[in-house]
Amino acid sequence: MKIFSSHQIYQADKSTIQKEQITSDALMERAATQLFEWMHARLRGTQVNIKLFCGIGNNGGDGLVLARKLHEHGYSIHVFVVNYSDKRSEDFLLNLERLKDGKVWPDFINNDSGLPNISESDIVVDAIFGIGLNRVPDDWVGNLIAHINASNAFTLSVDVPSGLPVDRSPWEPSYVIRSSYVLSFQLPKLIFFLPETGAYANQWELLDIGLDAEFIAKTETDFELIGRPEILPKYRPRSKFSHKGTYGHAVIIGGSYGKIGAVQLACNACLSVGCGLVTAVVPKCGYHSLQTAVPEAMVLTGSRDKIISRIEIPFSPTAVGIGVGMGKDEDTVQALAVYLKGSGAPMVIDADALNILSENRDLLKDIPEMSILTPHPKELERLIGPWTSDFEMLDKAKSFADRYNLVVVIKGAHTITLYNGKGYVNTTGNPGMATAGSGDVLTGMVAGLLAQGYPPAEAAIFGVYLHGLAGDIGASKNGYEALKASIIVDNIGSAYSELFRKPEAEQKENPR
Ligand SMILES: NC(=O)C1=CN([C@@H]2O[C@H](COP(=O)(O)OP(=O)(O)OC[C@H]3O[C@@H](n4cnc5c(N)ncnc54)[C@H](O)[C@@H]3O)[C@@H](O)[C@H]2O)[C@@H](O)CC1
Ligand SMILES: [K+]
CATH class of the missing domain: 3.40.1190.20 (Ribokinase)
Incomplete structure (x- = not known):
């Protein structure tokens, strides 16, 4: 199985959107539906507090769609928007409106907010940063990440552990989510396999979100994962x-x-x-x-x-x-x-x-x-x-x-x-x-x-x-x-x- 760089993943997203003539938010909906189904199949309606931490990019957008679906199915959710930038992505904004339409009102966490309570028995959804992370998180975001890690709550990361860049080592190791489980989209990431970064994604699984198979097949990659099919x-x-x-x-x-x-x-x-x-x-x-x-x-x-x-x-x-x-x-x-x-x-x-x-x-x-x-x-x-x-x-x-x-x-x-x-x-x-x-x-x-x-x-x-x-x-x-x-x-x-x-x-x- 091929291991794509972040640049190649963005290209695969783009190619899928063009070929299938869908909107980018439809692809986000598809991705987040997979996240929801994964959780729903395991929780089966169990009343546990689910705390979703969503950034303002598309990773956060995935988190918002997941929150909407969990809410629609009667789960007890609490959404936090980690408001680290004013450059919010369009699909994030669209899904924020959809969430509010469903009468869910997120708490916004800024650099002067206190740290939220997280109990060990909560389930944390980590949708703060995805593959778009391109610099060290601000200290207040890093502190929030360290706070989530310290809670010992089960932490489910969307796509990648937040704070972990895909194509390099982390700038600040304590500002990386230590995921209990990572649900990663379509293709494995090299960081899952390296000694320095693999520990952040102790367990991971791929969700098939139907990215353009032809594009994936013809793209040459620097790394390949070797399993039985290979x-x-x-x-x-x-x-x-x-x-x-x-x-x-x-x-x-x-x-x-x-x-x-x-x-x-x-x-x-x-x-x-x-x-x-x-x-x-x-x-x-x-x-x-x-x-x-x-x-x-x-x-x-x-x-x-x-x-x-x-x-x-x-x-x-x-x-x-x-x-x-x-x-x-x-x-x-x-x-x-x-x-x-x-x-x-x-x-x-x-x-x-x-x-x-x-x-x-x-x-x-x-x-x-x-x-x-x-x-x-x-x-x-x-x-x-x-x-x-x-x-x-x-x-x-x-x-x-x-x-x-x-x-x-x-x-x-x-x-x-x-x-x-x-x-x-x-x-x-x-x-x-x-x-x-x-x-x-x-x-x-x-x-x-x-x-x-x-x-x-x-x-x-x-x-x-x-x-x-x-x-x-x-x-x-x-x-x-x-x-x-x-x-x-x-x-x-x-x-x-x-x-x-x-x-x-x-x-x-x-x-x-
Ligand atoms: N592109 C697509 O069509 C799809 C994307 N998906 C999701 O989109 C994610 C990528 O989304 P984005 O490209 O929006 O990126 P992220 O959501 O990872 O990051 C958000 C944005 O924050 C900015 N940023 C980066 N590092 C920062 C820092 N340290 N402090 C403050 N701001 C920072 C960047 O401009 C980045 O675009 C994937 O990981 C995946 O979860 C999925 O929805 C599947 C479909
Ligand atoms: K994440």
Whole structure:
């Protein structure tokens, strides 16, 4: 699903209005009707105090239409107009009149008004600012927002949490509504997925307000949300007359004394994702444990006992995963430097290999093009330098990826894969996956997909999705805390099955 910028959302609104030959207030009515139906379906007439805080733009207009509908259906409402500007939108004004026609008289809050009482048992509707926010709210509006947050009342935000800009970080974090639930129109907003801003929209849902589908389909976006519909077409089915050679020979290079487990996890993951053959390249100390723990894998060792000092592979691997548990010994750095120059195989670069690159920046130019780098935020910072906001981080990481023609996978709650100027935002995974070895599993999975012929960006996007899904299935059985990396590997098969599971409704229609 595409993630639009605010500018693109306004264009989609405009295009819808033109194509359907409707007025903008008809679109507002449609949007707010969806809001009302969502609330009505849950409240079913329950007499609870609903306090609606409406700005003076179209987000406020949505709030006013919602207020009218709630009132018409007998709900107990109290409307506050947050009067932060005299530039009221036409549709706001129109709906203010309609509300008054229905004998609802809002209270106007200005910079010299006191703060209204809000009880914890109230429901607050937050329609103060929408996607039109373009500067920091005035202090008195910010204080009102902080007051709403402090009330602990259930806060339902219309479109976005008020005070949260759509295309940048907030100017003042305490002036942003901490929504209990966001009902956002039509398309997801990037801020829902970034660590800095995602917490304001803890739970969110999209309401389909029928924006111009053709316009949405043809608009190119900087970011895309990756769910099952985006993943399924990327899947490469296995053919009946295939053999293990069909699915590639991956090599996992890594490990050092005390960190051989990382390679075991990566090898297991690589095999479980469907790779035909897997060879591990480890220091001598890893030989026995690897042969025992992963009997399906072959093992090559170098001359040193505890570290990798040379990387010699007597065949051409189909794909390589390098770095897990590898350490940063001087000789390992040299081995990596030599290997990068000579390797032609598609490559996943992770963990200590990334740290070596950060500390030996002259090696960056030797990374084979289209390699996949999988940093977590600390590793990314070492590679691209510090940032002051998530948006700056994304810009810097994109420039880095473009400069060296790489795929960069920024790991996090919503892992983002950057490739060719675009960001692919993952939707699977859970906090239980913040555990030792989880990244090693991802490296093995992506290397295994590369080996099977998935193009690099697809291997990364598909691998990240499947890894998160395996983690979700693992968590559903084990809970977050007990989820270990090896459990993620154990659930890769179920994750594949889940990809192809028919929705329940379809299953009932077509029982077999
Ligand atoms: N355009 C459309 O046709 C539709 C718009 N909808 C709603 O319209 C919203 C966008 O409406 P608007 O563009 O009116 O913008 P907002 O309602 O988000 O903001 C109101 C106006 O306040 C001004 N403003 C921005 N930051 C300010 C600040 N810090 N202090 C004081 N004033 C500030 C801006 O001029 C802005 O236009 C969406 O979020 C959505 O809720 C929906 O009704 C669906 C249809
Ligand atoms: K809002």
